[in-house]
Each structure stands twice: as structure tokens, then as C-alpha cells.
Amino acid sequence: MTRYDTRVIAIGNRVIGGGNPVLIQSMCNTKTEDTASTIAQIRRLEEAGCEIIRVAVPTMEAASAISQIKKEIHIPLVADIHFDYRLAIAAMENGADKIRINPGNIGSIDRVKAVVNAAKERGIPIRVGVNSGSLEKGLIAKYGGVTAEGIVESALDKVKMIEDMDYGNLVISIKSSDVLMCIRAHELIAQKADYPLHVGITESGTLLSGNIKSAVGLGIILYQGIGDTIRVSLTGDPAEEVKSAKRILKTLGLRGGGVEVVSCPTCGRTRIDLIGLANQVETMVSGLEGLDGLKVAVMGCVVNGPGEAKEADIGIAGGIGEGLLIKKGKIIRKVPEDQLLGALEAELAAMAEERKK
Template sequence: MSRMDTKKISIGGRTIGGGSPILIQSMCNTKTEDVKGTVAQIHRLEQAGCDIVRVAVPTMEAARSLREIKREIHIPLVADIHFDYRLAISAVENGADKIRINPGNIGSQDRVKAVVDKAKEYGIPIRVGVNSGSLEKQLLEKYGGVTAEGLVESALGKTALIEDMGYDNLVISIKSSDVLMCIKAHELIARRTSYPLHVGITEAGTVTAGNIKSSVGLGVILYQGIGDTIRVSLTGDPVEEIKTAKLVLKTLGLRTGGVEVVSCPTCGRTSIDLISLANQVETMAAEFDNLDIKVAVMGCVVNGPGEAKEADIGIAGGKGEGLLIKKGKVIRKVPEAELLNALRQELLSMGGSL
């Protein structure tokens, strides 16, 4: 759950802040002008458990495409805008549930106000996004480079600008690829604002590096009770972002539901292809999002049952056969080729639905 003292903000029928569940976001890497391709990717993200999706709006054609995309999807749609205030206005008019802007690159105050007035007219929130790569020159000079303090001052200055224009339906994000800087910035800003915070480590990297950096950063920030919605930024299939975000929240106890798969690291006693089996179990288990259980995949029948006793159900491999285990007790032997299907049937019998 998010902090109770943050402001509640509604995004296309979903709510963040004020103790609401922490929602997971992602961003399409399709061309928004390609409506069919974008919708197809959003459907995959929805199926994976994405709560809110963002798309880039670099052209007027992309802005106009939002209307058709909205008709085909089932989660809130956020428009990501840079530089051209007219794109933000068009995105709002074409049905965006939220817009993400950096007022510093939108232009004059008159242009920022035109965007704010349009958001106010349609009643949609604005995410004020500040990244370490877009920090203002005066703040770079003041702090001697990019710092957590500079990110916070920039974000609060921009929210104050929009507040002075008569609007406070706002979400703040302050992102950096520097994990420790990002953590410090969130610790600082959480003490100085009640607006909900969108948390993420920007430009985190490839799936491997990005998962590690995001998990560390998000884990530390969320564990302190900071953050209302999150995004794991990966250079890869955005569906992978959802998988990681769900596991981060589940590991911290901030979200229930879904099967957690634990598996041993393999050793010389292992006589089955445990790596392949564990990956197959993880893929299969993702289908049972309505279950809130732990599944163990163990490499040998010697230690497997004991090591898997904390799991609700598990399998342990042997030579040509394996064991099906419930709460550490062996319930039957199964031929190796049938282990995966036997586990699937047990999940179904435990109330799992596909």
C-alpha cells in the first residue's frame, strides 16, 4: 500500500495515493501512430498485469491515434509529451487519461498554462516528470552537477508553477539512472510534498542489469513507505517490466496474488534438467494469477522435500522420475516427463483458473 498521507489522484478510473494499492506502469515501445501494433502490445501488458500504460506522443498523428487506441484497451492511457505544448493539448482532447510533461521543456509559461488549462478542463492529472538528464542549468551550477537535492528542487519548483496556475491534480516523478541518487531524492521529496510519487530507476539498462538496479532502487524506496505507482525501465520487451514489478511488490509484501516460484541453484546431485524445468514452471505458473501460493522446484529427491517444506506445493527431480510435494510431504512419484503437467493439475485442483 502507498503512504496514507499522499493525495489521492484518479487516473482513468484507477486511483493512486492516499493508501491505495501501488499500481504498476509500463510504456509501449511501439510507434503510437501504429494503432494496431500499439494495441496488441497493450493487450499483452494487460494480460501480464499492467495497471497503467504510457505511450510516446512525438507527432500530431500520434496524439490523434490515442482516441482509437483508447477504444481498444482496458487500462488507463498516459500520453508522454516533450517540447511541443500543442501535442499535450491534442492528447488530452483525444482521450488521454493523464499526461506526462516536463514544464521546463514545454516552453513559455503561457504555453505551460495552455496545457494546464486543458488538463483542468478535462479533469485529468498531470505527471510532472524530472530526470537527471534534464536538470536546469542554474540548478546544475548551484549544486555542482546533478544531485538529489537538485532533482527535488526542480520538481517542487515545477509543481509550484502549476499550482500557481490554479491546478493541483498532480503526480511527481524524479528519476535518475544513479540508484543511490534516486533513493536519496525520494527520501528528500517524500518529506516535502503530499503529491503521489511515480517511482522508477530511469535508463536502468538491459533486462539483466535493469532488473538488478530497479529491484535494488525500488526495494529500498518502497520499503520506506515511499511511492504510489512504479515502473521498471528495461531495454527489452515491456512485458518483462511487469513481471519484475509484480515480483518486487510481492517480495516486499505490498501485493498479494500470483504464484511465487522458488527453485534451488542446482548442484552435482541434480540429475534432471532443472534449469529448463524451473523456467517452464515459472512460465506456466504465471497463468494462475488468481492463486496466492509458493511453488518450489527442487533438483533432487534427497533434500528436495525438506527444502521445499515452506512452499505450498513443489516438485523434486530424480533420475527419470520426480516427487510431487505438498508442504514438505511427498504425495506421489511422477515420471520425469509428466512432472510439469502433474504440477499444473495440482494448481488447478487448488482453485487455479486459466
């Protein structure tokens, strides 16, 4: 997969663009002013695999809280600003590694320039964000509605505004809840700008609908080599966003590591609680180390299980009150149903030890 050539931008101790790995972002849903809750959530997201975290900064108290939060976390922190340019400056003064603004919402040119000057003094990148919901009336009239072309023109206008202030330490974000519009907008802007792109389907929805829309949209965009950092926007626990982002990147071959679980969809031959078992296996392997790239199969019956699991390194297949433990498509032994998960866990632990030698 060929990646679009974008410039390298440093965000805290991480970099995006220039062919570097696509980094995973999420956003806290705690009140930033509640530093204890925010720090606890960020640490949990770090463990899940989040690589850049964003927090809302709606008040001066939230901007001040960034200083304490930064001392307790290990990933770059982005301050999300709407409307008040003073909050952007305060967030940077308190240690934000990047700020997210829509210059059109900040106000006058002088206010935007004050933000840019503060970022320039500290070498802090600015994420220029434009959403389809905030598109200017003039562009809506020009294109006959909200369109990908209008979103791109809006973003590039704002980028030029900051470039004219002699600053190019920028990341572009153009989002829409319309998946096809979002795809088209990214295809257009990738040909017109070399700044790193933060990609996501905004307001994508709940865990189910949001994951589907994000997987389709991000999958198509990333497969074209577009995108340097991503967020899966879900109405739910931010940790779910990180899990989904990791899976999307891994499915496209843009991220390795971890254990992959494959499972059959169940049918009338299934005589065990395959759905529950598959979920238990997925939870179990998420905490395992030393088995990167391993494929684990969870199959519903002993008829097709061994054959269907032959591409996996190890697997289990259910029967009536018992199951099979399988390696590379070959049956190792039969195990009582209530011991199947434990037997798989023991085999995985042994494989991890073997890899250490």
C-alpha cells in the same frame, strides 16, 4: 510498512495516492501512430497485469491516434509529451487520461499555462517529470553537479509554477539512472510534497542489469513507504517490465495474488534439467487462476528436496530419471522425469477445483 500520506489523484478509472495500492505502469515501444500495433501491445500488457499505460506523442498524428486507441483498451492512457505544448493539448482533446510533461521543456510560461488550462477544463492530471539528465545548468552549478537535492528542487519549482496557475491535480516523477541518487531524491521529496509519486529507475538497462537496479532502487524506496505507482524501465519487451514490477511488489508484501515459485540454485547432486524445469513451471503457473497465494517448490534432488520444500504447498524434486511429488514436505509419489511437469500441473488443477468448493 507505513506509507507516506499523499493526496488521491484519479487517472481515468483508477486512483493513486491516499494509501491506495501501488499501481504498475509500462510504456509502449510501438509507434503510437500505428494504432493496430499499439492496441495489440496494450492488450497484451493488460493481460500481463499492467494497470496504467503510457505512449509517446511526438507528432500530431500520434496525438490524434489516442482517440482510436482509447476505444480499444481497458486501462488509463498517459500521453508522454516533450517540447511541443500543442501536442499536450491535442492529446487531451483526444482522450488522454493523464499527460506527462517537463514544464521546463515546454517553453514559455504562457505555453505551460495553455497546457494547464486544457487539463483544468477536463480534470486531467499532469505528471510533472524531471530526470537527472535534464537538470538545469543553474542547479548543477548551485549544487556542484547533478545531485538528489538539485533534482528535488527542480521538480518542486515546476510544481509551484503549476500551483501558481491554480492547479494541483499533479503527480511527481523524479528519476535518475543512478540508483543511490534516485533513492535519496525520493527520500527528500516525500518530506516536502504530498503529491503522489511515480517511481522508477530511469534508463536502468537491459533485462539483467535493469532488473537488478530496479529491484534494489524500487525495493528501498517502496520499503520506506514512498511511491504510489511504479515502472520498471527495461530495454526489452514491456511485458517484462510488468512481470518484474509485480514480483517487486509481491516480494515487499505490497501485492498479493498469483502463484509463487521457489527453486533451488542447483548443485552437483542435481541429475535433471532443473533450470529448464523451473522455467517451465513458472510459465505454467503464470496462467493459472484460483490459486492465489499458493507456493510451489522446484527442487533439484531427492536428498534435501522434501525438507527444503516443506514450507511450500506443493513441490517437485528431481532424481535420476524420476522425481518426487511433494505436498507440505511429505512425499506423495514418485513420477518418471518426463511426466513430472504434467503430474504437477494435474495436482495444481485439482487444488484449484478444491478451492472452488
